[in-house]
Structure formats: C-alpha cells, structure tokens
Amino acid sequence: MARADREQERAAIARLMALKNAGQLTTEHVRLAAHGVGLSERTVWRRLDKGLSTPSEYQLSETDREAFACYGGNIAAVHRARSASVSGESESQVAGAAVPEFLASGWAGSAQVSLRTLQRAFRRELTPAQLAAWRHGEAGRRAAGVYLTRGPSRRNEVWEMDHKQLPVLVLPPRGPAVCPWLTTVLDDGTRSLIGWAIALTPHTGTVLTAIRMALVYDVARGPYGAVPAAYRIDRGLEFTATAVRDVFAALCVAGHRLPAFQPHRKGKVERLHRTIDQTLLGGLPGYTKGPREAGGRLYGPLDDRAAARARAADAQVAPMRIERFAARFAQWVSWYNTERPHRMLAGRTPLQAWHDDPSALQRIDAASLRHLLLASTERTIGKAGVQFNNFAYVAPELRGRGGQHVIVRYMPHDDRSVEIYLDGAHLCTAYPADQLTAEQQEAFRAHARDEARELGRQRRRATARARVELAPLTGAEPAEQSRLQPTTAPPRTQRRRDEALARKARSDLLGLPSGRTRTSPVSAPEPDDPETRE
Known part of the structure; x- marks a missing residue:
C-alpha cells in the first residue's frame, strides 16, 4: 500500500498515543494504523515508544x-x-x-x-x-515550473508571431544546403496558421510577408485574412523593426512585446512549431533531429555535416529545393487548418473553430497593402525588363524606362509577379516575360504602340512650333504665306504684324533697309485696336 501523507501519519500516531495513555492500546490497533498510513508495524511501535507523533527529520543548514x-x-x-x-x-x-x-x-x-x-x-x-x-x-x-494560462479569445483577436529554424536540409538557389527559417503568424483563439514565410535567414521582409498573408483575404487559403486587435511578439529584432511597427500602427493594432527567454508566454505558437517537427519534418529526408551513426552522420542518404552541405548541390542524392519545400509546407498548412483535430479545441479543426466563432472581422483591401511587401533591393531596368530571382519581369509601364533604378517588392517563393516602385511610389505590377498570357502580351504591345504614337504627336507639334519661329527669319516670302502661321488675331491686326515681320526679314545684318527691296509703308495704328496700342 502506498504511504499516506504526513498529516495522516501524524493523526494516526496521535490517536495511538491517546489509546496508549488511556491503557487501551492493543496490537490490533497498531496493525490497523500501520496498514492505513503505509508504515511497518515496527516503525509505528518505535515512534510510540519515543512518544513522537512525527519522526525526527534532519533540517538542511x-x-x-x-x-x-x-x-x-x-x-x-x-x-x-x-x-x-x-x-x-x-x-x-x-x-x-x-x-x-x-x-x-x-x-x-x-x-x-x-x-x-x-x-x-x-x-x-x-x-x-x-x-x-x-x-x-x-x-x-x-x-518543473507551473504557469498561468490565458483565457480564451475570439477569432483573429490576438496574433502570436515567432521565428523558428527548421531542422531540415534544403537547397537554396545558390550556395550549400542550409536549414531554412520559418516565420509564423498564429491566431490565438482558433490556433489557425494564418500567415507564414520561409527564408534562408529571418529578416524584416519575411515578417512583413507573413503579416501580409495573414491580413489579406484569399479565397484559395480559406476564410482567413483580417485586421487583428493585438499581437504578441518576443524580443526578436525582426519583429520590432520600424517597418513592422509602422505597419501595425497604421492599422491601429496594439503590440505586446514579451520578456526575453520566456517562450511559455507565447506557448501556442511554440506548440505549433513542435507539431511541425512531429507531423511534417520528421518524415522528410534531411531531418537533422533524426537518429545518427556513431560518427555523427544522419541515417539515410543525406548528411548535414559542413563538408557534405557544401557539395550537396552536386551530389547524386541532394536535398529538396527550397521552392519545393515551400510548396510542401503550403500543403501541410492546408491539412493542419482544415483536417487535423485539435485537443484544445474540443476535437475541432482550426477551420471549424473559426467558422463556429461569430465575431465580426475587419477586412482590408489587398491593394492598400502593397507597401507591406518586402522591399528586397534596388534594380535597374534593362532591355529585357527587371532582372530578379532568375526571371526577367516586364510590364507596359516599364516601356521607355531603361536605365532607371527601381525597388522590387515581392513575396518569397511566389515568382508569379513582383511590385515595382519608382521614387517611393508604386509604378506597376510586373510579370515574368516568358510566362505572359496572350492578353498581357497584347497589352504590352498596345502600350508600346500608344507610346510611339504619342511621342510622334509630340514630335510633330514641336516641329510645328519651331517652323513658326524659323519661317520669318529665314524665308524669302512674307510670313503670311506660310500655312503654319497661326491666324487667331483679327485680319487687320494680323496684316500689320505680317508687314512688320516682312520689314525685319528684309533688313541687312546692320539692321538697315536693304537697297534691293522697298519697304512697305506702315499705316498708323487704329486708336480702337488694342493689339497695336503701345
């Protein structure tokens, strides 16, 4: 029988001592008490002989x-x-x-x-x-600690955000194999994974990308996408960057920065990361927390030691590419949100918990969130468009802008389009040149034709202006004979102007009338003609 607690022992021994003092103590009493408190009869008799209701215990100094x-x-x-x-x-x-x-x-x-x-x-x-x-x-x-738990919250009321370096080998576009970083945005109320980004290193851009995914409503991803009331982050510098803080401030979202080295304060997102390891990464080749040989090499075809990472791209059996891993992770997110029952949600999936909550959602237009995309780096517009991530991105608005420096903003692992910014303002959305649809190609050519047509119109207008100025200076005939001369003035006023221009045009270099040509007399200006009034 298990031993009873100290209070039960004390009460039992005190009862036996009372029986002993009254002369009523029997062996049966001792046997029953010893059995009830989980002590031996000898121990009980010894304590009765010494008159101790509790044993003498050593106290630490x-x-x-x-x-x-x-x-x-x-x-x-x-x-x-x-x-x-x-x-x-x-x-x-x-x-x-x-x-x-x-x-x-x-x-x-x-x-x-x-x-x-x-x-x-x-x-x-x-x-x-x-x-x-x-x-x-x-x-x-x-x-060994015990922590307080937060009460339930409504859907999309509070976000928990965090970074995690995933224990799995992937191949980046260039360089040796690495373990990528995951940035996650988790809804506190429904445990839904509503935003994420995968990158080689965590930075402000990955945080903004995950936030944008969590804010934008996309039918393909489900009913998620709304502005929260608050968010919780740790002391990571990427989350406290000015760009991230300004985004939430513009949306009037309160932030709670938790103390350092206290992961239990955002335990839900930490538990999500452990679920990712258990249900996704543990079954992938290159999982770095798997069993190892005596020399430290992972079981299986992949090796995560430094020398093996450096030559992974040229090896016969190489880790999966980071783009393919991102696609695999997207499938896992869909399964987690829609199919996996959650113990803390009474067996419901995160999607069911989201639908069961009638709380109102504050949606925001995706077009107004372009500034939340990652500003990657400066690029120069070339003959083929904007070169980025091994693609040449083009758009009708880029025509005629060769040599200009622009900013490319993009979503990691999504090469379908990028946003182009010029002088801090959004210029256009560009698409890979080799992936344009027929409509996009026709729009590009139509823009080129319109631009050429407009430039020709401007060139003809400039030529006309120059000819008007040049005709009276170089022509041998009166300027009124030029078909480009404007005729908006009254006829009499225009005739006097033409005569004055003719006299100037027939003067020699000294400004004296030429002897070969007789100048026309100039009539006195009409007093009621405001155009000739000096």
Missing part, C-alpha cells in the same frame, strides 16, 4: 544549501564534503580536492548524517524546480 549549489546539485558530493569536514581533518578533501574553506567552516561542529538522510532532506525542503535549477540550469527549472 545554510551551508548544506550552499554546498548543493557549489557541487552542481550532486547530493552525494555534498555528503562526501560534509563528512570530511565534520570528521575534523585538518585539510578536508573530496575526491582528491580540498573542500572550500567557507563550507568547511560552516560545517564545523555539526553531527554526521547518512547519505539517505541528506537526500530525503533535500527532496523535502527543495522543490523539483529548485533541484533541477542546479542540475540542469534554467531549462530544468522551467520544465
């Missing part, structure tokens, strides 16, 4: 506690040092090393205790968290 910390939670080492110090030796030693002076002086004059007594005292007076703190550090203390 301050020196015992200091020694426990000094020896890293090793109670056997504490006992050896204590025994050597209490024995009165001039130079106490433990395993060939001298006992620290502060411990030897603290134990001076103490009584000897057995190892079992000391072990019971430590287990009785220290909590499991305190014991684990000195044996395994902070991780052990937290493993």
Whole structure:
C-alpha cells in the first residue's frame, strides 16, 4: 500500500498515543494504523515508544544549501564534503580536492548524517524546480515550473508571431544546403496558421510577408485574412523593426512585446512549431533531429555535416529545393487548418473553430497593402525588363524606362509577379516575360504602340512650333504665306504684324533697309485696336 501523507501519519500516531495513555492500546490497533498510513508495524511501535507523533527529520543548514549549489546539485558530493569536514581533518578533501574553506567552516561542529538522510532532506525542503535549477540550469527549472494560462479569445483577436529554424536540409538557389527559417503568424483563439514565410535567414521582409498573408483575404487559403486587435511578439529584432511597427500602427493594432527567454508566454505558437517537427519534418529526408551513426552522420542518404552541405548541390542524392519545400509546407498548412483535430479545441479543426466563432472581422483591401511587401533591393531596368530571382519581369509601364533604378517588392517563393516602385511610389505590377498570357502580351504591345504614337504627336507639334519661329527669319516670302502661321488675331491686326515681320526679314545684318527691296509703308495704328496700342 502506498504511504499516506504526513498529516495522516501524524493523526494516526496521535490517536495511538491517546489509546496508549488511556491503557487501551492493543496490537490490533497498531496493525490497523500501520496498514492505513503505509508504515511497518515496527516503525509505528518505535515512534510510540519515543512518544513522537512525527519522526525526527534532519533540517538542511545554510551551508548544506550552499554546498548543493557549489557541487552542481550532486547530493552525494555534498555528503562526501560534509563528512570530511565534520570528521575534523585538518585539510578536508573530496575526491582528491580540498573542500572550500567557507563550507568547511560552516560545517564545523555539526553531527554526521547518512547519505539517505541528506537526500530525503533535500527532496523535502527543495522543490523539483529548485533541484533541477542546479542540475540542469534554467531549462530544468522551467520544465518543473507551473504557469498561468490565458483565457480564451475570439477569432483573429490576438496574433502570436515567432521565428523558428527548421531542422531540415534544403537547397537554396545558390550556395550549400542550409536549414531554412520559418516565420509564423498564429491566431490565438482558433490556433489557425494564418500567415507564414520561409527564408534562408529571418529578416524584416519575411515578417512583413507573413503579416501580409495573414491580413489579406484569399479565397484559395480559406476564410482567413483580417485586421487583428493585438499581437504578441518576443524580443526578436525582426519583429520590432520600424517597418513592422509602422505597419501595425497604421492599422491601429496594439503590440505586446514579451520578456526575453520566456517562450511559455507565447506557448501556442511554440506548440505549433513542435507539431511541425512531429507531423511534417520528421518524415522528410534531411531531418537533422533524426537518429545518427556513431560518427555523427544522419541515417539515410543525406548528411548535414559542413563538408557534405557544401557539395550537396552536386551530389547524386541532394536535398529538396527550397521552392519545393515551400510548396510542401503550403500543403501541410492546408491539412493542419482544415483536417487535423485539435485537443484544445474540443476535437475541432482550426477551420471549424473559426467558422463556429461569430465575431465580426475587419477586412482590408489587398491593394492598400502593397507597401507591406518586402522591399528586397534596388534594380535597374534593362532591355529585357527587371532582372530578379532568375526571371526577367516586364510590364507596359516599364516601356521607355531603361536605365532607371527601381525597388522590387515581392513575396518569397511566389515568382508569379513582383511590385515595382519608382521614387517611393508604386509604378506597376510586373510579370515574368516568358510566362505572359496572350492578353498581357497584347497589352504590352498596345502600350508600346500608344507610346510611339504619342511621342510622334509630340514630335510633330514641336516641329510645328519651331517652323513658326524659323519661317520669318529665314524665308524669302512674307510670313503670311506660310500655312503654319497661326491666324487667331483679327485680319487687320494680323496684316500689320505680317508687314512688320516682312520689314525685319528684309533688313541687312546692320539692321538697315536693304537697297534691293522697298519697304512697305506702315499705316498708323487704329486708336480702337488694342493689339497695336503701345
């Protein structure tokens, strides 16, 4: 039978002592009490003889506690040092090393205790968290801790966001095999994974990409996509960047930055990451937490050691490409949200929990969220368009802009389109040149024709203006004979202007009338003609 707690023992022994003092104690009483509290009859008789309702127990001293910390939670080492110090030796030693002076002086004059007594005292007076703190550090203390849980929240009310380096090998577009980073946005109320991004290293761009996915409503992804009321993040610099903070501030979303090194404060997203390891990554080749050989090599065809990573791209059996892994992860997200029952949701899937919640959602237009895309780097518009990620992106608005510097904003692992910004303003949405539809190709050519037509119209208009200015200076005939001369003035006023221009045109270089040509007399201006009034 299991031993009862201290209060039951104390109550049983006190009852037996009362019977003994009254002269009514029998062996049957002792046998029943011993069986009830899980002690032997001999132990009960011994305590009755000594008049103890509770056994005498050794109490830890301050020196015992200091020694426990000094020896890293090793109670056997504490006992050896204590025994050597209490024995009165001039130079106490433990395993060939001298006992620290502060411990030897603290134990001076103490009584000897057995190892079992000391072990019971430590287990009785220290909590499991305190014991684990000195044996395994902070991780052990937290493993034995008890934490508060947050109450339920409505759908899309609070987001939890975090990074995680995935323990699986993938091949980037260039370079050795790596373990990619995942940025996740989890809905606190329904445990739905509503936004994510995969990149080689975590940065502000991946955070913005995951946030944009969580904000934009897309029928293909489900009913998700709305503005939350608040979000929780840790101390990661990517989440606290100015760009991320400004986005949420513009949307009037409150942020809660949690203390460092306290993952339990956002335990739901941490549990999601463990679910990813258990249900997805553990079955993929190149899972770095899998079993290993004696030399450290992973079981299976892939090796994650540095030399093997460097030559992975040229190996006969190589890890999957990061683009293919992203597509595989997208399929897993769909399964997790729509098919996997969740214990904390009463067996419902995250999608069912989302539909069961009638809370209103604040949708936002996707067009107004273009600025949330990642601003990757500056590019120069070339003959083939904008070169980015091994694609040449084109758009009608890029015609005639060769040589200009632009900013490309994009969503990782989505090469279908990019957003082009010029001088901080959105210029166009560009598409890969080799993937344009017939309609897009025709729109590109039509834009080119319109541009050429407009440029020709402007060129003809500029030529006409230049001819008007040049005709009276170089022509031998009066300017009124030119068919390009404007005739918006009244006839009489226009005739006087033409005569004045003719006199100027027939002057020599000194400004004197030419002897070969007779100048026409100039009529006096009409007093009612405002055009000729000086």
